[in-house]
Structure formats: C-alpha cells, structure tokens
Amino acid sequence: MKTVKRASVLAFLVALFLPGIAFSQTDPGVQGGPARAGSPLASVNSSDGTLQFFQNGQARFQDIESVSNSPTGNNGLGPRFNFVQCSGCHLQPAVGGTGPATNPQFQVIANGFVSGSTNAIPSFITANGPTREARFPFFFDQFGNPNPNAPNGGVEDLFTVSGRSDAGSCSLPQPSFALAQQTNNIIFRIPTPTFGAGLIENVDDSTLLRNQAANANNNLGISGTFNHNGNDGTIARFGWKAQNKSLELFAGEAYNVEMGISNEIFTQDRPLPGEDMNAGLPASCLNLSGSGYPEDTTNFTTKAGSDQFATNASIPSDTVMFAMFMRLLAPPTPSTTTPGGATSIANGRRLFSAIGCATCHTPTLSSTQASNFTASLGNAPANAFSDLEIHHMGTGLADNVSQGGAGGDQFRTAPLWGLGQRIFLLHDGRTRNLLSAIEAHESNGSEGTQAELNFDQLLTSSQQQDVLNFLRSL
Amino acid sequence: MLTSLLRFLTFLGLSMSLLAQAQGVPQSGGDFSNNPEAKKLPTGVLLVKGAWSSASDSVTPLPEGGRVDKNIYNNPYFGFTYALSPDWVEKFSGPPPSDSGYYVLAQIRPAETFKRARGSILLAAQDLFFTLTPAGNALELVNFAKDKLSPDYKVEQPPALVTIAGHSFVGFAYGSPVAELHWYVLATQIRCHMVQFVFTSRDDKLVESLIHDMDKMTLPAEAGPISGRGGGDVPVCIKDYASGENVIERVPPVFAERRFNPVPVRIIIDKEGKVKHVHFLSTFPDQAKAISDALSQWRFKPYLHDGHPVELETGILFGRAPRLATSPSTNAGTE
Numbered sequence: 001m002k003t004v005k006r007a008s009v010l011a012f013l014v015a016l017f018l019p020g021i022a023f024s025q026t027d028p029g030v031q032g033g034p035a036r037a038g039s040p041l042a043s044v045n046s047s048d049g050t051l052q053f054f055q056n057g058q059a060r061f062q063d064i065e066s067v068s069n070s071p072t073g074n075n076g077l078g079p080r081f082n083f084v085q086c087s088g089c090h091l092q093p094a095v096g097g098t099g100p101a102t103n104p105q106f107q108v109i110a111n112g113f114v115s116g117s118t119n120a121i122p123s124f125i126t127a128n129g130p131t132r133e134a135r136f137p138f139f140f141d142q143f144g145n146p147n148p149n150a151p152n153g154g155v156e157d158l159f160t161v162s163g164r165s166d167a168g169s170c171s172l173p174q175p176s177f178a179l180a181q182q183t184n185n186i187i188f189r190i191p192t193p194t195f196g197a198g199l200i201e202n203v204d205d206s207t208l209l210r211n212q213a214a215n216a217n218n219n220l221g222i223s224g225t226f227n228h229n230g231n232d233g234t235i236a237r238f239g240w241k242a243q244n245k246s247l248e249l250f251a252g253e254a255y256n257v258e259m260g261i262s263n264e265i266f267t268q269d270r271p272l273p274g275e276d277m278n279a280g281l282p283a284s285c286l287n288l289s290g291s292g293y294p295e296d297t298t299n300f301t302t303k304a305g306s307d308q309f310a311t312n313a314s315i316p317s318d319t320v321m322f323a324m325f326m327r328l329l330a331p332p333t334p335s336t337t338t339p340g341g342a343t344s345i346a347n348g349r350r351l352f353s354a355i356g357c358a359t360c361h362t363p364t365l366s367s368t369q370a371s372n373f374t375a376s377l378g379n380a381p382a383n384a385f386s387d388l389e390i391h392h393m394g395t396g397l398a399d400n401v402s403q404g405g406a407g408g409d410q411f412r413t414a415p416l417w418g419l420g421q422r423i424f425l426l427h428d429g430r431t432r433n434l435l436s437a438i439e440a441h442e443s444n445g446s447e448g449t450q451a452e453l454n455f456d457q458l459l460t461s462s463q464q465q466d467v468l469n470f471l472r473s474l
Numbered sequence: 475m476l477t478s479l480l481r482f483l484t485f486l487g488l489s490m491s492l493l494a495q496a497q498g499v500p501q502s503g504g505d506f507s508n509n510p511e512a513k514k515l516p517t518g519v520l521l522v523k524g525a526w527s528s529a530s531d532s533v534t535p536l537p538e539g540g541r542v543d544k545n546i547y548n549n550p551y552f553g554f555t556y557a558l559s560p561d562w563v564e565k566f567s568g569p570p571p572s573d574s575g576y577y578v579l580a581q582i583r584p585a586e587t588f589k590r591a592r593g594s595i596l597l598a599a600q601d602l603f604f605t606l607t608p609a610g611n612a613l614e615l616v617n618f619a620k621d622k623l624s625p626d627y628k629v630e631q632p633p634a635l636v637t638i639a640g641h642s643f644v645g646f647a648y649g650s651p652v653a654e655l656h657w658y659v660l661a662t663q664i665r666c667h668m669v670q671f672v673f674t675s676r677d678d679k680l681v682e683s684l685i686h687d688m689d690k691m692t693l694p695a696e697a698g699p700i701s702g703r704g705g706g707d708v709p710v711c712i713k714d715y716a717s718g719e720n721v722i723e724r725v726p727p728v729f730a731e732r733r734f735n736p737v738p739v740r741i742i743i744d745k746e747g748k749v750k751h752v753h754f755l756s757t758f759p760d761q762a763k764a765i766s767d768a769l770s771q772w773r774f775k776p777y778l779h780d781g782h783p784v785e786l787e788t789g790i791l792f793g794r795a796p797r798l799a800t801s802p803s804t805n806a807g808t809e
Contacts, residue, residue, distance in 0.1 A: 137515075137521070137522065138515070138521075143509050143512070144509040144512045145509070145512050145513040146512075146513065146514075146515050148515065148521050151522050153522070179512060182512060182514070183512050183513065183514050183515060184514050184515040184516070184517050185515055212606065213606040213607070214622060216574065216576075216605070216606040216607050217600070217607055217615060217618060217619035217622065219596065219598075219619070219657060219659060219670070219672045220596070221568055221569070221578040221581060221596055221598060223569075223572035223574055223576035224572070225525075225572065225573050225574075225735070225736075225756075228733075228734035228735065228794075229734075230732070230733075230734070233734040233794055347652060350626055350650075350652040350653075351650075351652055351653050353624060353626045354626050354627070354650035354652055354653040354655065355650075355653055355655070358624075391569075392569035392570065394566070394569070395518045395519060395520050396518065398518075398519075398520045400520065400521045400522040401522065402522050402524055405524060405525065405733065405734065405735050406524055407520075407522060407523045407524020407525065407526070408520050408521060408522030408523060408524070409520050409523075410524055442566055443518075443566060444566050444567045445520060445566075445567060445568070445569050445570070446566065446569060447569045447578075449566050449568070449581055450581060450594065450596055450674075453581075453583060453594050454594070454653075454655070454674065457583070457592055457594070458592055458593070458594075458653075458655055458674065458675070458676060459653065463653065
C-alpha cells in the first residue's frame with residue numbers, strides 16, 4: 001500500500017514537472033557542422049577575374065602584419081593595434097565572419113605579436129571570451145575622473161608595438177584600461193560578420209526608405225531612422241551604428257583603427273583620442289615601416305604571371321582588396337532542418353514575424369541595384385534580417401558612444417543572417433545565450449520592449465523554442 | 475631678491491602652463507594611481523544622446539509629457555486620462571519621439587506579481603504633420619495599417635467606428651493564427667495626432683475587460699477619428715500652415731554643422747503671428763539653437779477662426795528629409 005502511494009506521488013510529481021521540462025525553451029546554441037558561410041557569390045568565377053580578386057582579397061585578409069622588415073612586405077602595423085590580422089577576429093564560422101571561440105587577442109604575447117614586457121593583456125580579454133575593441137565613452141579629467149561633459153567614444157587600441165624587435169625605439173603606454181573599468185568608463189564592440197556584405201552595400205536608399213514607410217504603422221512602439229554619410233548625405237549602413245557608407249570605407253577605417261595601418265582612405269598613423277589634441281604620436285613611433293605614408297598603397301610594380309587576372313588582383317591596395325573580398329562573400333546559407341526540425345523552424349519564422357521582431361529585423365530587403373561588380377550582387381534580394389535603420393535600444397544596451405547621427409543608445413538593427421553559427425551576441429559580446437540577447441531588447445527607452453514582451457510574456461514555451469530554433473537555423 | 479622673484483615668476487608661469495594644459499587637454503588615460511577613489515560613472519544611464527526631443531519652454535505641455543502616477547496615465551498635452559487596471563504597471567519607459575512624429579506614450583503590462591493576465595497595452599501617438607504614411611486623419615492611418623497588414627495576420631474586425639467614454643474611436647482588430655495572439659487597436663484623433671491604444675493578448679476576455687475599462691477615460695471634446703483638430707482651449711492645428719503666403723517673414727536657420735537628419739519641429743503660433751512655442755521632436759542641440767534663433771524672427775499671417783485670430787499649431791520639417799514623398803491626402807486639420 002505504501003509502495004502504491006509512493007508511486008502515485010511520484011507519478012503526480014512527474015506529471016507536474018515533466019511538461020515544464022519538456023517545453024522549457026533553451027538556446028540551441030552555436031550550430032556545428034560545416035560553415036554555412038565563407039564561399040564567394042555564385043556568379044564569382046575565374047573567367048571574368050572575380051574569383052581571382054576574391055581569392056587575393058581572402059589571402060590578404062589572412063596576412064599577418066608586421067611593423068617593419070617583413071619578408072612578405074606586410075609592414076605598417078601599429079604603433080597601436082587590436083590585432084595583427086583581419087581574420088584573427090573575423091573568423092567564425094569562416095574567414096570574414098565574427099570572433100572565434102578561442103580569442104587570439106589573449107594569445108598575442110604568447111605568439112610574439114606583442115611584447116610582454118611593455119604590454120599586459122587587459123582583464124576583459126580572456127582565453128575563450130569575445131574578441132573586442134574598447135572605447136572610453138568620456139575623456140578623463142586631470143585627476144583621473146571620467147568627465148561626462150567631454151565625450152570621447154574613440155577606439156582605445158589594446159596593444160602597442162613597443163618592445164617588438166621590429167618597432168625600433170617606439171615607446172608607448174597602453175591606455176588606462178583598469179581605471180576605465182574601475183570608473184565604468186569603458187565599452188566594448190565585437191567584430192561584425194561580413195558575409196553578404198556586398199548585397200547590403202548594393203541596396204539602394206529608396207528601397208530602405210520604402211521599407212521604413214511600410215513598417216511605419218506597426219503598433220509595436222517602433223520607429224527607427226537612418227544614419228547618414230557625412231559627405232553625400234546618403235544612408236550609411238556598416239558598423240554597429242551604421243556609421244560607414246561603403247565596404248571600402250569600412251575596410252580603410254578598420255585597417256587604420258584596429259591594426260594601425262595607414263592607407264589610401266585614412267592616410268596617417270592614428271593617435272589615441274586625446275593624444276591627437278596634445279602632441280600626437282612621438283616621432284619615434286612614426287613611419288615605423290620606413291616606407292612613408294600611407295603604409296598601404298596601390299602596388300604600382302607587380303610581377304607578371306601567367307594568369308592576367310591574378311596579376312591584376314595584386315595591383316590594388318590591401319584596403320581595396322579587403323573590401324572586394326567582403327563584397328564578393330556570399331550570404332550565409334540557412335538550414336531548413338536544424339536545429340529542431342523543419343516544422344519548428346518554419347513555425348518559428350512565422351512567429352518571429354507575428355510578434356514584431358521582423359519589423360526591425362526585416363527578413364528581406366526586396367532587391368539590390370544592378371551591379372557593375374558581379375551578377376549575383378545585382379537585382380537580388382538581401383535576406384539580411386535587418387532594416388539597416390538605427391533604433392533606440394534603451395539604457396540596457398546604451399554604450400554612450402555617438403557615431404555620426406547615432407546617439408548613445410542607437411544601434412543599427414543587427415543583420416541576423418548567419419546567427420546560427422555566431423558565438424558571441426550583442427554589440428559587446430556580453431552573452432552567448434540567445435535568450436539573454438533577446439531579453440536585452442527591453443529596457444527604459446528601447447524600441448524593442450513591446451516585441452520582446454510579446455516573445456517573453458505572450459508566447460508559450462513551445463512557441464519560444466520554435467523562434468529560437470528558427471534563429472539558430474540562420 | 476630679484477633672483478627669487480624671477481624664480482617665483484618662472485614657477486608660477488610653469489604651474490599655470492601645466493594647469494592650463496591639464497585642464498585644456500582631454501585625457502585618454504594615464505597614470506592616476508594617486509587617485510584610487512576616482513569617480514564612477516553611473517551604469518544603465520544614457521549620458522550621450524543623439525538627436526533628441528526638446529522644447530523652447532518647460533511650461534507648455536508636450537505630447538511625450540504624459541506620466542503614470544497613482545495608476546493613472548495623465549497626458550496634459552492631449553488632455554486625457556486613462557486609469558490603469560489594478561495590478562497593471564508601466565515597467566519600462568518608451569523611446570523618445572521619432573523623426574517621423576511617432577510617440578510611445580506608455581507601455582503597460584501586468585505587474586510581475588499578477589500572473590493571471592497576459593497581455594500588454596501600448597499607448598502611442600502619431601502626428602499628422604510628419605507621418606510617413608499618406609494619411610490625413612486617424613481613420614485613414616488605421617485603414618492604411620489594415621491595408622498594409624502582413625499576410626501573417628488575419629483581420630478579425632475591419633476598421634469601424636466605436637464609442638469609448640462617450641467619444642468616437644476607430645476600432646480595428648487582427649490576429650496571428652500561428653502566435654495565437656490578438657491585437658485590438660482603438661484610435662482617435664486629438665490635436666492632429668492619432669492617439670492609439672493597442673491591446674495585445676491571447677485572451678479575448680481580458681482584452682474585452684480592458685477595453686471596457688476605457689470607458690472611465692476622460693477625453694477632450696474634440697477627440698474623434700477625423701475631428702480632432704484642436705481649438706477651444708488649445709490651439710487649432712493645421713498641417714503645412716508654414717508655407718506660401720501664410721509666412722510673412724522667413725529667416726532660414728544658420729547651421730554650424732552640416733548634418734543630414736530630418737528635424738521635425740512643432741510650433742505654436744500666437745494670435746499676432748509670432749512663434750510662441752517650439753517643440754523639437756528630434757534634433758541635435760546645435761540644430762535646435764539655430765532653428766530657435768531663426769523661428770524667433772519668423773512672422774505668420776494670423777490664423778482667423780470665425781473672424782477672430784486664434785493660436786495655431788503646425789509642423790515644419792527642417793534639415794534634410796530623406797524620405798519618399800507621400801501621396802497627397804486630406805490635409806490634417808485643414809479647415
């Protein structure tokens with residue numbers, strides 16, 4: 001009798017908790033298997049030279065840069081930098097992507113890229129954490145207090161070339177990361193993946209404006225705007241705040257800011273914010289490559305080879321070829337079956353739209369312009385899951401950095417294509433958990449609060465799981 | 475003696491120079507180990523705003539100025555109050571007004587301790603001065619929303635006039651079969667703004683109850699899906715009044731910096747034709763200063779109602795307007 005009673009109680013408890021366990025929604029996590037991205041666009045081929053340009057750009061994207069005396073000629077690194085190689089940070093799940101699982105910035109001393117006697121690994125760079133750049137939202141005053149009346153926001157490079165054997169007598173300190181952390185005066189950004197970037201570049205402004213107008217009456221509290229290029233006033237679209245107009249500008253800025261290499265767009269070595277208003281970089285840290293400025297230029301003399309296209313591809317500067325590589329990268333290929341199965345993914349896609357996520361994360365921007373680069377870039381849909389608008393994301397995500405027309409809480413709608421194989425989420429890589437990333441969409445001042453509430457409060461656990469499966473299928 | 479004086483002056487000069495340098499040059503960092511108690515910035519606070527809302531005075535009510543207090547949402551600009559159902563709260567404030575004239579007035583949800591009800595209430599407003607939608611009144615805006623509804627949704631009740639708290643609203647309901655959610659939109663027009671209540675829930679009875687509670691609202695006499703065009707105790711509103719012969723004197727703003735954001739500005743013109751109040755929906759401070767300086771010099775033809783000059787409210791779009799032209803529709807509040 002006692003045994004029967006115990007069994008009944010057990011059965012009751014199982015009945016009570018099992019549904020909860022069965023339907024408890026979880027992030028399916030980073031999808032393994034082959035990379036769903038990293039290949040060139042379908043129209044890229046060797047007979048018109050686009051493949052040779054793609055391959056050349058891809059190879060340069062993986063070059064390890066030196067300060068001077070590199071046998072491969074990859075000189076110009078520093079005097080400050082975040083890493084020595086584009087693909088070090090743009091690697092997940094393939095070259096051109098976002099930060100990898102093992103952080104190469106943590107290994108810079110061990111790998112000899114940085115001198116351990118003059119540099120320390122900042123505490124926010126960890127072995128398995130996100131690759132990051134750091135910014136101080138505000139300048140410090142003369143006493144070491146952050147001054148809210150003096151906005152900064154520029155990148156504070158993590159490392160210096162000081163102490164490297166190829167850096168001469170250049171001696172530079174690292175920024176005061178510990179003080180910045182102690183005073184909450186530091187924010188982080190992780191690398192944006194570049195798959196499909198050529199399609200984003202080739203979406204005409206009028207398409208974006210039509211999409212904005214079509215989503216205007218959304219009953220969700222959402223009303224975004226655009227960041228604009230300061231030169232011609234057209235819509236900018238690359239970077240976490242959509243601060244860059246084109247891939248070439250994006251590449252030129254990254255080469256200069258992240259790796260310290262001057263180029264045809266950003267023609268000088270970059271001092272830190274504040275340093276530029278003082279004495280600038282010391283003379284001993286200028287022209288370290290010995291070749292003058294800019295360090296990355298068009299290659300006027302090239303060796304002729306049997307493949308004329310390959311020879312042609314060696315002529316443009318690194319910046320141009322980085323941009324070309326990114327431009328010709330195909331968008332990620334979503335899975336129709338994993339995780340969760342085809343039915344769950346299809347259901348999740350409809351739910352994603354129904355609860356309002358698709359208002360900002362526009363599944364498809366209808367069509368690109370005709371392209372003069374390659375056929376796949378022209379008259380094609382951009383399934384980026386982004387409206388490329390900037391939206392107020394509230395105090396929970398605000399980084400207090402202004403870029404162009406974007407204020408401290410405004411961010412470009414992050415394109416979600418390829419999300420299934422991303423490890424670190426949100427602009428600063430603060431979480432690996434998709435549920436946490438969704439949760440972060442609600443806070444005071446955020447346009448995402450209602451849609452997040454719909455997901456979090458009004459869907460069943462099973463429906464939420466479908467949405468998560470769909471997102472990780474991308 | 476002279477040497478001492480020279481030494482003192484040299485020391486003074488050097489100190490002043492160092493002090494000036496220290497104060498004048500922003501620091502990116504440095505060795506501040508002598509200040510272990512450096513001041514911390516607050517976390518979770520927006521300190522660097524981009525284009526934001528502001529106004530020429532702090533007395534004139536603004537559309538975004540409504541607040542929940544003692545469980546009642548009160549908006550002095552629109553002149554309405556809305557009592558929240560028991561145990562419903564405003565957990566998060568909304569974003570600032572957008573550059574297309576959209577306002578999130580309040581976002582209401584059940585308190586976390588109140589588990590029985592699952593839903594949300596969004597109070598929002600869309601002005602008819604800067605809307606991206608080709609609509610001249612609240613009824614047209616709701617109809618437009620219905621026409622543009624994604625195929626993911628199913629119309630459950632086409633836009634139709636209903637009476638709430640003794641005032642005319644347009645009601646519209648749609649649902650998502652896959653999400654099993656329903657949206658009920660109730661909109662009216664006040665001062666050339668569509669004021670909108672959006673109820674979202676999977677529970678029809680809950681929404682019916684919430685809508686029933688709306689009968690306790692107090693609304694201005696003008697409220698109606700077409701009729702809300704100000705007047706009486708508040709200015710009459712007319713879209714695009716600041717054009718043509720209505721503007722007697724126009725002084726263009728002188729911007730110090732070239733920017734490309736739209737700068738929607740809502741103004742109230744007094745009976746003499748001078749700008750009495752300026753509300754910037756979304757602007758950078760330097761733009762607001764330049765526009766304020768210019769508008770203080772503008773002169774308008776006084777607007778006459780029944781032969782008498784009255785105060786008038788309208789919108790002017792400064793800056794660049796990188797948007798598609800909306801097809802002309804019934805002008806908002808054209809009398």
